[in-house]
Structures are given as structure tokens and as C-alpha cells.
Amino acid sequence: MPLVRIDIVGPKDPGWTTALLSETRAAVSNAFDVEDERIVVRVVETPRERVSLPGCRTDRFTQIEVVLYEGRSDAVKAEFVRELRRRLAENPGIESCEIAVDLRDRTKTELDVLPGRAGPSPSV
Numbered sequence: 154m155p156l157v158r159i160d161i162v163g164p165k166d167p168g169w170t171t172a173l174l175s176e177t178r179a180a181v182s183n184a185f186d187v188e189d190e191r192i193v194v195r196v197v198e199t200p201r202e203r204v205s206l207p208g209c210r211t212d213r214f215t216q217i218e219v220v221l222y223e224g225r226s227d228a229v230k231a232e233f234v235r236e237l238r239r240r241l242a243e244n245p246g247i248e249s250c251e252i253a254v255d256l257r258d259r260t261k262t263e264l265d266v267l268p269g270r271a272g273p274s275p276s277v
Contacts, residue, residue: 154191155181156264160216162206163198170196172245177217180240184233185225213251215241223258230256 157177165173178194181187206214217237234254241247 154193154222154264155185155187156220157181157192157194158218159194159196160218161196161198162201162204162212162214164200165198169245170198173215173241173247176240176244177237180233180237181219184229184236185221211251213247214253215247215251216253216255218255218257220257220259220264222264223260225258 159173159177161170161173174194174196178189178192181192181194182189201212206212219233233256237254238249238252241252242249
């Protein structure tokens with residue numbers, strides 16, 4: 154079960170964020186051959202005044218961390234990064250130089266994700 158965290162400088166337009174989520178999910182599913190319902194993707198927006206970026210970066214800088222079960226080859230991971238960068242360049246329009254990708258392999262002991270079932274979220 155890939156767990157994806159995307160950190161961005163916000164706030165961003167909801168359509169922009171939706172594109173970021175859907176294109177990332179598609180890249181993970183395609184490159185790692187994972188069923189859509191096993192992928193978790195979340196976006197964390199940090200207000201501009203709480204982010205310190207170097208001068209060579211813009212407010213479109215996007216940091217993506219993907220936690221995976223171990224066992225995928227370097228070639229598969231490299232293809233994922235290429236597909237992710239291509240998709241995000243097309244929609245929502247993030248230049249490749251504004252994307253940092255951190256892939257983290259974990260054993261099934263280190264990443265303990267139990268199977269779930271789809272259903273409504275409990276009321277809080």
C-alpha cells in the first residue's frame with residue numbers, strides 16, 4: 154500500500170490541488186502496478202509565511218514522499234519519477250525542477266498497514 158504525502162506552499166486553488174492528487178495517484182498506480190483502492194495520497198499545504206525556500210524555488214515547489222513496501226527495482230522507481238514529473242508538468246503545470254521526490258522502502262514489519270474496507274467515515 155503506497156502512502157504518499159505531498160507538501161506544498163499554500164493555499165492553492167482547489168482545482169490545482171485536485172489535479173495534483175489525481176495525477177499523483179495515477180502515476181503511483183501505473184508505475185507500481187497497484188490497485189487504486191490501495192493507494193493513499195494526501196496534500197499538506199503550509200502557508201507561505203511558514204516556509205523558507207531558496208531563491209531558486211517558487212511557491213510551486215512540491216515535495217513528494219512515497220512510502221512503499223520494499224522489493225521494487227531501481228528501474229521501476231525511476232520510471233515512476235519520470236511519469237510523475239511528466240504528469241504534473243501537464244496538469245497542474247509544475248515544472249520538473251520544482252518537484253522533489255523521496256522514495257522510501259519499508260519492510261512489512263516497518264510499514265504496518267492493515268487491510269480496510271470501504272464505507273462511510275464515522276461521524277465525529
